[in-house]
Amino acid sequence: xxxxxxxxxxxxxxxxxxxxxxxxxxxxxxxxxxxxxxxxxxxxxxxxxxxxxxxxxxxxxxxxxxxxxxxxxxxxxxxxxxxxxxxxxxxxxxxxxxxxxxxxxxxxxxxxxxxxx
Numbered sequence: 001x002x003x004x005x006x007x008x009x010x011x012x013x014x015x016x017x018x019x020x021x022x023x024x025x026x027x028x029x030x031x032x033x034x035x036x037x038x039x040x041x042x043x044x045x046x047x048x049x050x051x052x053x054x055x056x057x058x059x060x061x062x063x064x065x066x067x068x069x070x071x072x073x074x075x076x077x078x079x080x081x082x083x084x085x086x087x088x089x090x091x092x093x094x095x096x097x098x099x100x101x102x103x104x105x106x107x108x109x110x111x112x113x114x115x116x117x
Contacts, residue, residue, distance in 0.1 A: 007042070007063055007090075008083045012073030014048050015066045023048040023070055024059060029086055030095070031060050039098045062097045 009015070013026045028044040041060040046052040089095070 008086050009043075009063075009066075009069065010073030010075045010079055010083075012071075013069060014071040014073075016068045016070060017061055017065045018067045020067070024061070025051070026073065027052065027058070030090075031058075033060065040095055042097050 008029055009026055011026055011028070014023050015026070016023055024045040025048045026043050026045050030040050030042070031044040032041075033039050042063040044058050044060050046058055050057075052058060
């Protein structure tokens with residue numbers, strides 16, 4: 001696989017994660033866990049094609065865990081500007097994504113959903 005150079009992929013991007021079983025759609029950026037608000041990840045996502053049926057069906061993950069991009073989300077000038085601001089924010093505040101994946105109790109994703117990812 002070619003390295004994915006863009007740090008913040010567009011919302012709606014669908015990807016496969018390393019060791020993942022189901023595609024994930026990116027729905028947000030820089031989520032923190034409930035238990036450790038200072039622990040930040042690059043993305044929040046939901047399983048595809050089901051989407052987020054209830055508010056406890058999300059997963060957090062980092063850019064380097066993306067194995068393959070299946071579909072690139074919509075991008076326009078506003079989203080490109082926003083992504084640049086996110087990159088600037090990360091650099092200016094020295095935000096480093098958590099290297100460890102959260103335990104199931106640390107995410108808003110249920111056991112059942114984790115197994116399907």
